[in-house]
Amino acid sequence: MTTAYTIAQTSTFSEARARAVMRQVLGDFMNAASANLIARETIQRWHEDLEYAVLHEVVDTFQLQFTKPDGARLAIGYTVRDDGSVMEASKAGGLDFHGLPAGTRVNVLLTYRTGARNIEAVRAHLRARGWTAGGSLVAGATSRDRAFSKSGFGIVRSKVGDWE
Helix, strand or coil: CCCCCCCCCCCCHHHHHHHHHHHHHHHHHHHHHHCCCCCCHHHHHHHHHHHHHHHCCEEEEEEEEEECCCCCCCEEHHHHHHHHCCCCCCCCCCCCHHHHCCCCCEEEEEEEECCCCCCHHHHHHHHHHCCCCCCCCCCCCEEEEEEEEECEEEEEEEECCCCC
């Protein structure tokens, strides 16, 4: 007797769903600008670039990273999920960026999906917009904070590091 197993994986990605979810991410990003940690224009540009990469289905994770004047690093991490596993539809916000000390530096970093078919085109686009390779994800205690989704396409938000 022979037993066969199959698995099918479908993607919940669509441009409309991705744009709807990325609007929530923009809300988070703008809160960092409202706390005077970074210029609004810079944060909007980063969001545009990340949205471009998400729309081309190459992003695994990205982090909005903060380096305090004493060198301590923390981040807000975002993990892209197009497998229908994210159904929670939170709103942006709930982050206390105003509690970060003056002189805190802000950066953004993304990681690509392994084997993403549009990866070279996205890398070229981001290089042309001033992105450079390198950097590292902030490591540390991670706590799932919220999730943004639209019809099964979602992004899970986590706090990384000591946010106390």
